[in-house]
Amino acid sequence: DGQTRVTVRIDDPNRERELDKNLAEWVASPASLLFFRHVRELEVNGVRITRAVLGPGPVANTQRVRLSTLPDRELLVARSPDEPFPAECLAEVRQERGDPGLDLPACQVEIVLGLPAPNRVYVVLPTGVKLDLPFSCNGPFLQDPARMLVKDPATSPTNRWLLDRAGRLAAETLLAWVGDRR
Secondary structure (H helix, E strand, O other): OOOOOOOOOOOOHHHHHHHHHHHHHHHHOOHHHHOOOOOOEEEEOOEEEEEEEEEEOOOOOEEEEEEOOOOOOOEEEEEOOOEOOOHHHHHHHHHHHOOOOOOOOOEOOEEEEOOOOOEEEEEOEEEEEEEOOOOEEEOOOOEOOOOOOEOOOOOOHHHHHHHHHHHHHHHHHHHHHHOOOO
16 A cells, blocks of 8 residues: 555563654654655654655755644755765775675765754764754764764765765855845
8 A cells, every 4th residue: 555564572671661762752853754765754653744845945956844743844955966975985985884896876965944953963864963053964974883973074084075065055055045036
């Protein structure tokens, strides 16, 4: 019927509590639904979360979106064009994954304005990295083994490149928006 259901049996009460806590956090801040390509609706522990596209945003490559759990907020999602990974980033990812033959498709970064604070870095799912910026960003960042943080951009050419792209996307979107003479 076009739907997928995932059910997991958990016998350990400690793990069950942690999972329930994580799912409750996800329901409270479901921004990840913005970054799934083909998922528009989820039900988590009986709470239905939907993503509705309200229409195009004010400039190219932007979209106005509403999440059902944030009914009073209209979000603006901006997406960059796909770009291939630079050679040094591809080398870093290959080393991280232990696969010297790994080939990666071109990728994009996304920024979202209008989410409740704190704004953060996403790798589809939220990381523990909070941003002191007026937007959140999503991209294929390299993370620490616990998937809570991203590798420090000072030592990660991939994360430095992705953050630079997110900054350029924000600047280009803002300049196009304020320069629109319609």
